[in-house]
Amino acid sequence: MITLRKSSDRGHAHHGWLDSRHSFSFAEYFDPAHMGFGNLRVINEDRVAAGQGFGTHGHRDMEIVSYVLDGELAHQDSMGNGRAGGASGVIRPGDVQRMSAGTGVLHSEFNHAQDRSTHFLQIWILPRQRGIAPGYEQKHFDPAQRRGRLTPIVSGHGAEGALSMNADAQIEAGLFDGEERATKALDPQRLAYVHVARGEIEVNGQRLGAGDAAMLDGESQLELSQGRGAEVLVFDLAR
Numbered sequence: 001m002i003t004l005r006k007s008s009d010r011g012h013a014h015h016g017w018l019d020s021r022h023s024f025s026f027a028e029y030f031d032p033a034h035m036g037f038g039n040l041r042v043i044n045e046d047r048v049a050a051g052q053g054f055g056t057h058g059h060r061d062m063e064i065v066s067y068v069l070d071g072e073l074a075h076q077d078s079m080g081n082g083r084a085g086g087a088s089g090v091i092r093p094g095d096v097q098r099m100s101a102g103t104g105v106l107h108s109e110f111n112h113a114q115d116r117s118t119h120f121l122q123i124w125i126l127p128r129q130r131g132i133a134p135g136y137e138q139k140h141f142d143p144a145q146r147r148g149r150l151t152p153i154v155s156g157h158g159a160e161g162a163l164s165m166n167a168d169a170q171i172e173a174g175l176f177d178g179e180e181r182a183t184k185a186l187d188p189q190r191l192a193y194v195h196v197a198r199g200e201i202e203v204n205g206q207r208l209g210a211g212d213a214a215m216l217d218g219e220s221q222l223e224l225s226q227g228r229g230a231e232v233l234v235f236d237l238a239r
Helices: none
Strands: 002-005 011-014 018-022 040-048 053-059 063-070 073-077 095-100 105-110 118-125 135-140 151-155 169-176 182-185 191-203 206-209 213-217 221-237
Touching (some): 063 169
Antiparallel strands (some): 053 105, 063 118, 073 105, 191 221
């Protein structure tokens, strides 16, 4: 079964400095029909105004992934990441950041640019094990690594080259245009979630645009085709 979640159906919050679209219930947006999908709990599409950001705040027992589409985001945390004043902790398009909140961590995310906003995806996945020590990783994935294929970027299954994650889940990313296509065998006993970050693409023959998603339950194959400037994230999830 494939269920579509259109971009326009998502929750929306505008705080002046932050414009956010919520795929699942988050903060003041509550929809009992969309509390998550499997162990995927949050996908927020955030636009942070120039010179603004998220002040220091805390998390625990959550795997948090940030994926920048445009601009840059500077991360600092109570583990010491991002505090040296260098490039560490700053993520830009192509960079992926994973923070395991574990027993508890304080962090901030800031757009220091004075002339452009930052556009990124904030993703939360429920952990496999609670109470672990907090952890942090970031890595750059060149567009050529994602062009016309799905590349693991964060994995709780030990995928080569991907960031690690304390969750029974995996995230793959791909860029598709024209005749580029990808197929992926799915385990019907698990769940798959496709989020179109930008552009347009066909997901198992159904046309999706930027911000749209497809939830796959009991399917044995995923096919991505007919992309038009498409950037896609695919999630392999536990029920």
